[in-house]
Each structure stands twice: as C-alpha cells, then as structure tokens.
Amino acid sequence: MHEVFPTLVDQDLMHYIPTAEDVNYTQKALADAWEIMNRLFRTEGGSPGLLRMERDLYILKGGYLWWSGRYDDAGYMLRGAVRKAVSIGEPEPVIKAGVQMCYLAIQRDDAKRLSFCAEKLYRFAKKTGYRHWEGVALRFIAIARILAGRHGEVEKYLLMSTMIFEKLEEKGQNYTVCLIAAEHFRGDWKLAQREIEEALSFYENCINIGESIALFRALGLSLAKAAFCLMLLGRYKDAEVYLQRMGKICNIMHTDWEDGLQGGGIAFSLMGLINCLKKDWYHAGICFTVAKRLVNETRRPIWQAMLFWAKLELFKMRDDMPREFAESVLKHPREWYEEQLELLRYKVGWIKGYE
Helix, strand or coil: CCCCCCCCCHHHHHHHHHHHCCHHHHHHHHHHHHHHHHHHHHHHCCCHHHHHHHHHHHHHHHHHHHHCCCHHHHHHHHHHHHHHHHHHCCHHHHHHHHHHHHHHHHHCCCHHHHHHHHHHHHHHHHHHCCHHHHHHHHHHHHHHHHHHCCHHHHHHHHHHHHHHHHHHHHCCCCCHHHHHHHHHHHHHHHHHCCCHHHHHHHHHHHHHHHHHCCCHHHHHHHHHHHHHHHHHCCCHHHHHHHHHHHHHHHHHHCCCHHHHCCCHHHHHHHHHHHHHHCCCHHHHHHHHHHHHHHHHHHCCHHHHHHHHHHHHHHHHHHHHCCHHHHHHHCCCCHHHHHHHHHHHHCCCHHHCCCC
C-alpha cells in the first residue's frame, strides 16, 4: 500500500490494487492482525508459525509507519523485523525487511543511509539468488547516487536493474512496475543535471505506462514532477493540466489528495504557485496551507524543498500580491528561503541548481 512502485509481478498487481489503494483498509487490517497475533501469543506461546507471523507484521507495520511520516518508529520496527527475520533464517523475509529500510532512507532523502542499506541488500539478494530483489537493490543504489549528486554512476545501475527485469520478463515474470520505476528515476537523474525536457519525457512515459495498468497511486509522483518540469519550462497551463489530473485520480481512488496519493506534498506547493499566477489568492492560500501541513506531518526534505522553491517564485510577483496574503504565506524574507533551500539541496539531489 505504501510503496510508490511495489515489487509485484503484473498478475499479482492486478489482484492487489483494489486493497493496495485503500488506506483505511490497510490501517484496519494491520490493527486487526496485530490484535490477533497478541491474543495467540497469550494463549499458545511462541510457535514457529506465530514467530513468522510476528516477523511479517513487523515488516508490514514498519513500512506503514514510514509512509505515515513516523520515521523513528518505523526505524525501530524495521530493525526489529531484521533481527527476527535473521533469527528465523529464511532469506526472503530478511530481504523484505531490508527493502523497507531502504524505503525509509528514501523517504528521508538520506543518501548515505540508503547507499549503505541498498548495497548490503544487493549483495544478500545476489548471494541468495533472488533476482527480482537484486534488480530492486540496484535501483535503490541508483537513487542513492542521485541524492548524493554522483550522476556519473546512475545510468549504469538503472540499466543493470532494467536488464534484470527484462530477462525475468523473457521467462514469463513480468514486473512492469519495476520498469516504470527505473524510468521515473531516470527522470530524477536528468532533472538533477538540468536536462528538463529529457526529464519530462521520462516522467510522461511513466504516466502513460502507469495509466495502462491502473497504477493510480504511483502516478501522483510522476505527475507532480512532470508538472514541476513544465513550470521550469514556463508551460504553466500544461503544468496545471497535470496537477488537475492528480485530482481526477484521487476521485477514481475515492481518497483525499493529501492522504492517498504519492506526490501530494509537491503538488500542493505547485498548485499554490499556479493559483497565484492566476491571481486566485484564496485558493492559493489554501494550497500553501495544506502543503505546509504535509511538510510538518511527513518531514520529507523534498516536499520542504519544493515549498521553499514555490515561495521563492512568489517574490517575483510580490508587487501584485495582496498584503494579507503576503503576510500569511511569506513569513520570512527572500534571503531566508534561499538559505533554507540551499541547505536542502545537499539532501535532495534532483532539485539542485533550480532557483
């Protein structure tokens, strides 16, 4: 539920999408499973089957916690998951716990931690013969390189990841989502190098493929980044169309933007800026308020960086801005936002160089 690009073969993806897109279902299912597990421990003790259930629930809950912005709790839960998985001795659950550790590092834009976890994951997956997880680990290494600004190594790792999934496809195991993921991060890689048109084409390719397999939640991130590219190119009307498509997807999913769609924190900052360009100060204020709330809740560096970037753009139209709006949205001088964005650029690889 919480992963943008879940590692599932296409047949399983089609089966799980209805519940994977349902946040409330996930919350309730986890709580119910946890309660049942505790009850069984009290009545039956720690049987091998129950210990496996506990391990799996630790992995699932750790993933849910990082998705919810509770990073410290997620780290604690996932470290416990790794210990339990290693103790039981089955390799794939160890890998799955490691994958969630990588996602936690990505969520925090922590290049150093991601690189450490991803490289360990790659070696273990290769040693134990789990080719699809090997491909995922290579993608994680590429993301770590993007975040760290080590652009010369990115394409190699993404290509290695893609080749693994293409070979698995030849054997009848189709991991379309993993191929989409590589395209998405090629977009990040190009964006980090200021190759905006190229980045846009990668994000748009992700959108087209994602729509073809109804992977709606993951579309949000590619749509938001495509909109950012379009705004950098001065194509504000096209950017607005992409952001409106995010709203339509939320209607399909029967969820709120801020609760159910990846990329929502980016989208609200961008939509706030677009509303300002249209002099729709009322809706702009709402968008910036929601964007700020999401930043506070998730503590994602990239969402914070995008909010600062959008607010810096507002200074270009300061003379046309109602005083009340300016006082509520721009609470600091331009220099403060510039300093904060500069600090975040050391964490967020693909936003470096944009002013």
